[in-house]
Amino acid sequence: MEFNHRPVMLNEAVASLDIKPSGIYIDATAGGGGHSFEIARRLGEAEGKAPAGTFTPGRLICLDRDPDAVKAAGERLKAFENVTIININYSQIDEAAARAGIDKADGVLMDLGVSSFQLDETQRGFSYHSDAPLDMRMDKQGRSAADIVNGCDESEIADILYQYADEKYSRRIAAAIVSARQKARIETTRQLSDIVASAVPAAYRKSRHPARKTFQAIRMAVNEELYHLKAGLERAFELLKSGGRLSVITFHSIEDRVVKQYFASLCQGCTCPKDFPVCVCGNTPKGKLLYKKPLVPSKEEIESNNRSRSAKLRTIIKL
Ligand SMILES: C[S@@+](CC[C@H](N)C(=O)[O-])C[C@H]1O[C@@H](n2cnc3c(N)ncnc32)[C@H](O)[C@@H]1O
Structure with a gap:
């Protein structure tokens, strides 16, 4: 590419x-x-x-x-x-x-x-615009985004979303992630993006992409x-x-x-x-x-x- x-x-x-x-x-x-x-x-x-x-x-x-x-x-x-x-x-x-x-x-x-x-290379999993493995590792080593959303507890996820992206619906999104992963492991960018969209109010979905801040925060956590x-x-x-x-x-x-x-x-x-x-x-x-x-x-x-x-x-x- x-x-x-x-x-x-x-x-x-x-x-x-x-x-x-x-x-x-x-x-x-x-x-x-x-x-x-x-x-x-x-x-x-x-x-x-x-x-x-x-x-x-x-x-x-x-x-x-x-x-x-x-x-x-x-x-x-x-x-x-x-x-x-x-x-x-x-x-x-x-x-x-x-x-x-x-x-x-x-x-x-x-x-x-x-x-x-990095955003356009779909397989890296940085973008909510395409469906790809939930990865986001810049140096291709260590914990992936999937490891974080499936492994951290609810309060840790909420803190990541709030501290790294000022996400005002951090608690609702974290709760939705934990509830979704009890049914099936979250493996793809599309799954994460759909979970976020379903957790936030409709008005929030209208202005910017609802998963924008979540993706920014998770990426920042993955790459420290x-x-x-x-x-x-x-x-x-x-x-x-x-x-x-x-x-x-x-x-x-x-x-x-x-x-x-x-x-x-x-x-x-x-x-x-x-x-x-x-x-x-x-x-x-x-x-x-x-x-x-x-x-x-x-x-x-x-x-x-x-x-x-x-x-x-x-x-x-x-x-
Ligand atoms: C915005 S891009 C830079 C684009 C570049 N200035 C150009 O003109 O092509 C940011 C780059 O920084 C790298 N990067 C981010 N954090 C880094 C870090 N902690 N150490 C080294 N590289 C890093 C990313 O992998 C990415 O390639």
């Missing part, structure tokens, strides 16, 4: 990294290599302009936890000599850097969530997305040189909140109570935001790529 993913906020994201000709960049979520291609192209452009022998070429390290994405990115980027592609979780970005032989980076990009390719995101952000920031940039594109409020709060904590200076005459905590800001408010896609991009509609780009610069 062809890797058909349109990179979201491509120009804004690549510009936010402020690509330097000899810089070292990490695309922590390579996917089909859309953003990576543009970063590699810009690095190559600078090399092409330099007089021979006067220039240290930049490097791009691409990571993805999905072996299929790694293959697709490899194919897309094969013309570039200065690109290294590694099949690894970005929460191990420090290990990836060590494997690639680098100890600091000028920029890291994280474009969160799943790609259109928030755990890896928090670890990935910390390790990526750690890896940056002074002046280096970390840019993150989020697609929903739960993951955006994690990024926003982490960036805010890095920007915070003294935390002493206001009435202290002198600072005793000694805290100084470790980063500064490139934009006060996150960038969002243009109207044109949203019109031409519906997947971009909820995207937010946040960038922090290491001090």
